[in-house]
Amino acid sequence: MEYLQALILGLIEGLTEFIPVSSTGHLILVVDLLxxxxxxxxxxxxxxxxxAILAVCLVYFQRLLRMVLGLPFDQGARRFAAAILIAFLPAALVGVLAHSFIKSVLFSPWVVSVALILGGVAILVIERLSIRPxxxxxxxxxxxxxxxxxxxxxxAMIxxxxxxxxxxxxxxxxxxxxxxxxxxxxxLAIPTMLGAATYDLYKNWSHLGVEDGTLIAVGFVAAFFAGLLVVKLVLGFISRFGFAPFGWYRIAIGSAMLALLSLR
Structure with a gap:
């Protein structure tokens, strides 16, 4: 049963990582429900x-390879790499400093549900703004x-x-x-999630056993294939429908979870 649950959680992670609905939030809610x-x-x-990050690397492999190979002589490649690095650093710093607080206090179904609703409202508001690209x-x-x-x-630390x-x-x-x-x-997800996973493994390595590694492997593989599907489809969906459907989805899921949690 644990392996089936790990498979389900991996699929949920891959399906939600690259759309604005919070993959971590979904995992926390489903872990609690299961x-x-x-x-x-x-x-x-x-x-x-x-x-899911491996799926992104596969989809964008040629672009990433061109960037790496172009670093010595291509100013555009160096600027692109610098932009990703600079965008990564604030979350890396906050993640290290607030790691224990985030895991012990904020990994709560109540926090997730409220954040889903507020984030959904924010998406709907931003979608209505006329900001010229x-x-x-x-x-x-x-x-x-x-x-x-x-x-x-x-x-997103919340x-x-x-x-x-x-x-x-x-x-x-x-x-x-x-x-x-x-x-x-x-x-940007590539260095961000790689850094988060590496730090988490470092902090918890002594507590992990063989069965834990197998569960993680099942979830990892499921997340890869689900993420591969989503990355290939999500840009077309966003271009056609925008982000409003994700906002309404967040509000519905968050409200449903608050109702369910209040009945316990």
Missing amino acids: GFQGPEGRVFEVVIQLG RYHEVEAFPLRLALGIGILQCL PGVSRSGATIMGALLLGVERRAAAEFSFL
Whole structure:
């Protein structure tokens, strides 16, 4: 039963990592509903996100390879790499300093439910704003824009806010075109989630056993295949329907969970 639960959680992670509905928030809620007893320290919920990140690396492999190979002589590649690094640093700093508080206090179904609702309202409000896009290509983002997106990503330390939601909607507020905002969020996820998973494994390594590793592996593989599907489809969906459907979804799920939690 634990392996089936790990499979379900991995699929949920992959399906929600790259859309603004909070994959961590969904995992916390479903773990609570299933009564899943995973590895100590909530390490399962964090590390399986690497499966979805691997999917992004595969989809954007050629672009990432061009960037790496172009670093020695291509100024655009160096600027792109610097933008990703600068956007990553604020969350890395806050994550290290507030790691224990986040895990012990904020990983709560109540916190997630409220954050889902408030984030949904924020998405609907931002979607109604008429902000003229000024930035259309992620490779051309100025460093100050990358830093602003990185600072806004820190909001996602609150489970339920959504890392992709904070970065995408924050980018829209800063004048980034929809598709470019989503792509930058996808690419920024690579160092962000790799750093979070590495730090979590470091903090909890002594508590992990063989069975824990197997559960994580099941969730990882499921997240990879689900993430691969979503990354290929989500840009087309966003271009056609915008972000409002995700806002309404967040409000509905958050409200339903608050109602369910209040009945316990």
